[in-house]
Amino acid sequence: MLARRLAQTARTCLPVAIFTATALYFIFHLVTGERGLLAYMAIKRELDDAAEILADLEVEKAELERDVALLYDTPVDLDMLEERARIELGFVREDEMIILHSKDN
Numbered sequence: 001m002l003a004r005r006l007a008q009t010a011r012t013c014l015p016v017a018i019f020t021a022t023a024l025y026f027i028f029h030l031v032t033g034e035r036g037l038l039a040y041m042a043i044k045r046e047l048d049d050a051a052e053i054l055a056d057l058e059v060e061k062a063e064l065e066r067d068v069a070l071l072y073d074t075p076v077d078l079d080m081l082e083e084r085a086r087i088e089l090g091f092v093r094e095d096e097m098i099i100l101h102s103k104d105n
Contacts, residue, residue, distance in 0.1 A: 031037050070080040085091045092098060 029036060033039070067080070070077045071084075
């Protein structure tokens with residue numbers, strides 16, 4: 001009697017238990033696996049960071065290309081020449097004030 005009842009319970013509950021365990025296994029790996037949702041979100045975050053860095057570098061590249069174009073034009077751009085002289089040689093005008101600060105900041 002007990003064996004028959006146990007066999008009947010096993011026939012009804014065992015497929016459900018196996019299905020539930022299998023489903024939980026796949027859901028767990030869907031979320032935490034090597035290519036799961038958490039990994040996808042981490043890669044997406046890295047991609048967004050890389051895209052932001054790329055945009056900053058493209059802006060910097062455009063500025064440098066503009067500066068190079070101004071340096072190599074046939075007529076010398078006086079504003080560009082003055083800017084380079086100020087930066088490279090430390091030139092200032094008589095009516096300007098220089099404020100020095102330490103590089104520790």
